[in-house]
Amino acid sequence: MGDHLKNTVSRGQGYNQTASLGGHAIEVSTQEDAAGKLISLAITLPKEGSFARGLISGIASSVSIGLEHGVPLEAYVDEFTFSKFEPAGIVSGNPSIKNATSMLDYVFRELAITYLQRDDLAHVANSSVRNRSEEDPVSAGLSSMKEREKIALSCVFMSRSLETYLSETAHRKPNDEGSLDDWNEMRVEIEYLIGQLNELRSMLLVAESSERHSIDEKKQRLFDRVGVFFTRHSDAMDTSVKMSLAAGFVGLFNLMGATMAVATPVVLAVFGGATVVSLLKGSSSELPK
16 A cells, blocks of 8 residues: 555544555454443455455454453454465554454454553564664663563564474475475574574563673674575565564564664565565654654
8 A cells, every 4th residue: 555544543432543454455443441441343444345345344343242242352362363364464554563464363463452462463562663762773672671571572472483383394394305405404593593582582581781781692693693594595485474474573673673774684585675665665754763
């Protein structure tokens, strides 16, 4: 979609949010009770055909009925996040979600982040974008234990995502020797990244400021290795998987206070040069001034 899409959020008795998923406009509207709890949901696809509009509207209505009768939002989030069908891909117009595997994945990530404080389902935490400091980009984001915990949670999410990928692809061992060597090398590098993420998570949860220098070194090493990994192996991964992993790592880098230059090798390896230019233009308002 074009740049005219805005993240227009009006609070009070609910909110409206408009974004684009894979070039398809999607509008989410909610209603809340006096305590701020979600009680009703509407999903609109303004540029789709009547079949798609009616289907998604019916799903939203059924969710609203369920909420009215006591079904917890958590149940819908667990059911619909990570669901996979087209349209899918890059999300624009949402400050927290940069990639989704389906429209329902996008909608229930948005609701989980807003109403359940599920930062683990966000690619970029809103507070990290608004409160980014002017300090050294590799050291940004560590001003409080709360910020450390956010980054540590994102490390856990990415580590588990990589572990899941290793588990789901264990049976895909290629037959020819050359491809087998590349396959084994990729898995070794994934295991290394998992180890780095887990070590960084542990270091972040140590409150002593004496750990600051070691954390900075660990972060820089992770930046470098992730860039190398995607440059070498992105072609070997399914498109939806590499896009999801790339978006997750870019979100983690953003939480850490890294500049776009740090994330560019990942984006370039996964999406290509034209998309990098588009992302840079589309996210210019979110970059450090």
